[in-house]
Amino acid sequence: MFPINETMGQYSELFMLLAAGTYTVAFIAFAWDLARSSKALKAIDLKAAAADSPAASSAKVPVAAGAPGAASQSAGSGGDRLAGPADRAERPSSYSAVSGAAGQTADDSMRYGERRAPARVAVALTVLGAAIHAAAVLTRAVGAGRVPWGNMYEFLTTGAFVAVAVFLVVLVRRDLRFLGTFVVGLVIIMLVAASVAFWTPVGHLVPALQSYWLIIHVSIAVLSSALFTLTFAMSALQLVQSHRQKTIAAGGADKLGFMRLVPSALSLENLSYRINAIAFIGWTFTLMFGAIWAEKAWGRFWGWDTKEVWTFVIWVVYAGYLHARATRGWTGTRAAWLSIVGYLCVVFNFTIVNQFFNGLHSYSGL
DSSP states (O other): OOOOOHHHHHHHHHHHHHHHHHHHHHHHHHHHHHHHHHHHHHHHHHHHHHHTSHHHHHHSOOOOTTSTTHHHHHHTSGGGTTOSHHHHHHSOSSBOSSOOGGGOOBOTTOOOOSOOHHHHHHHHHHHHHHHHHHHHHHHHHHHHTSOSOSSHHHHHHHHHHHHHHHHHHHHHHSOOGGGHHHHHHHHHHHHHHHHHTSOOOSOOOOGGGOSTHHHHHHHHHHHHHHHHHHHHHHHHHHHHHHHHHHHHHTTOOOOOGGGGGSOOHHHHHHHHHHHHHHHHHHHHHHHHHHHHHHHHHHSOSOOOOHHHHHHHHHHHHHHHHHHHHHHSOOOTHHHHHHHHHHHHHHHHHHTHHHHHOOSTTOOSOO
């Protein structure tokens, strides 16, 4: 066993504090981007409404059918009022040129368009925060002389880093900057909870955790939990977007203008389903490798320990989600709620079960 380096542990805590501060500024930048872009879209709508008013229409010079400019003039009116070149230039980036159903303006393919300045700043700050966060995790590992996920504090801080890393990796291919406020916000909550409620000094592992299975089992659990964090944010946005689209379709007022920066509920659901399928595979391996580790540590594969039971409950919930959506037609809000329930089970497993239930897994350092 490597000696404990308390100095490196102190550096880790300092880096963690700096990372939390950087994430907070990134969170503000993401929120500013949503507010600023939403305001810009509203201004475009008001401009288009003014251009389509009777007074403005009577002031226009008639253009004969078939004459140059007739097609472009008609294309800029009616339901496609935001399709004109001038409006496209004003529109915040990565949104479709034509308004979709129910007032949807985000690009459902989630491809990158023109980069928005606040969003660029927010992503840059998130990358910086992730780099500092990585330094915090690494110094914690060096200080402890082992992998840094042997207790609740380490699991939360490492899990938060993996959640940000997964988000940034996905950003390379898909424009998910609309998730930035929610993902970075969750990461800040995880870091605050780790520091306030679950802080544990650098120390050696209990004998049951001194195994290479800790690296295999927990690393997959951390990655799967990070993916579930992304899908939780998407499912929550899906519920809000679905309600908004129904309200607009029924003729109601759009009171959630910032949601125009988010893809349609169906697009969010489809992407969430695909990511949940990948995370479910990881969670299956988490359950399997945990059973193998239990056999090596305690001489049995399954013992109905509280932690084991809740790990299986999570597996069942997400298995039900995938099965219901694929074969039973559980789409829309029902699928979103089931995904959210699954994530709440993940949170319950790694907080309440560790803190309040006694068992063979009660070694979280609390």
